Amino acid sequence: MTKVVVIDDEAAICRALRINLTARDYQVATAGDGASGLAAIARERPDVVILDLGLPDMDGTEVIKGVRGWSTTPIIVLSAREQEQAKVAALDAGADDYVTKPFGMDELLARLRAAVRRAVPSDEQPVISNDHLLIDVAARRVSASGNDVRLTPTEWQLLEILVRNRGRLVTQRQLLHDVWGPNYTTELNYLRVYMAQLRRKLEPDPARPRYLLTEPGMGYRFT
Amino acid sequence: MTKVVVIDDEAAICRALRINLTARDYQVATAGDGASGLAAIARERPDVVILDLGLPDMDGTEVIKGVRGWSTTPIIVLSAREQEQAKVAALDAGADDYVTKPFGMDELLARLRAAVRRAVPSDEQPVISNDHLLIDVAARRVSASGNDVRLTPTEWQLLEILVRNRGRLVTQRQLLHDVWGPNYTTELNYLRVYMAQLRRKLEPDPARPRYLLTEPGMGYRFT
DNA sequence: GCGAATCTTCACGGTTTCTTAACGGCTCCT
């Protein structure tokens, strides 16, 4: 059975969605603010999330980023008609779709079906482990030669993207877009600085990298 | 580079999209009706399709079904505000998203980025594999006789075009246009230099190519 | 508020990649 988490501060909407979705054999959990919404997602591991952007306690994009750190669950955003800017920000933060309020239930259901259909069958949690390195993405732990390594938030985001795409080349544009946002896709400096820091912390010989490889002119690759 | 096919019967919209998308480094092809739209999708193999529902010759859902028969390319639907019913039908037919006319360019671009980003996992990119060669376009990996081969950005672009059109002749003009841009379509030198480099890196006997074949006076072909 | 950690920005030297030109071999045509 498909599991849905609904995050909305309007109780009426939560109730309406719960009734409609339950009637169509979805399993529904609701939350009234961002913090409890994140908790619900972590607890329920839903197949899809419906998220209202106008939450009382935190910005909607913060919720999205919080989820995208460890999960690829589809997120459908609800927003008032005027928040054009917020919609764009939400999609760039990693939302999969949005519906403007007031919305037709038929439309929401169609989008829900589309989102679930698209979803990739849940992927395994990446854990890298070899003689020298141990990277546990879910637990946010990294150690090199047996010693725990502390990474800053930015370093971690960068490493996580590379690890999730291990073996594949990740382009500079994509890294910059996913870590710094859509307006920073030309700041190649940032990549150089942070790749150097990651290598200093992770590589046995930072000057001759074994894991964090450069593909000149294109991007980086974790192997 | 991301390739987009736009299908809309309003020439003004086609033109506006072409200009905006080209400026953002998308590669754009346009079609004015459903039939030529389907042909364009089959020919161009775009990364994403923008489809107007109000086409003169056939219903938009027919176009979607026609594509979904053999491809999972993301489809973003354009529709007038009133066609609520048609939107639902389009999403159920396999469309991935829709935007109501009149639309904001920012919103469309954000949805485009979201659609392309989502599509990557499910999109099966060509992988060439035989005794001697292994080419994984998605991961940007090439190996010859078991050894990993490093390619420069230009070498990659060239090889990728040939691989995507494997078996077919690709003209010199098209290669030059797609790799170096519209102002370089006479620099046949570039092709010779880079084909030689690719052969040196990929062919078992570079002087007698098995995969990267020359069609004198016309172009090259990957087999 | 204050100190520490983190992020942004800059400049320099070394390396890789791109561009360009020249030369010889080959095929086809006259």
Added chain:
DNA sequence: AGGAGCCGTTAAGAAACCGTGAAGATTCGC
């Protein structure tokens, strides 16, 4: 046989790119 055009090969200078250290600016925790 000779010439013209096309192709493959090589090499060298120019341009772009990368790694690095370090110095402000900003944020965060106390």
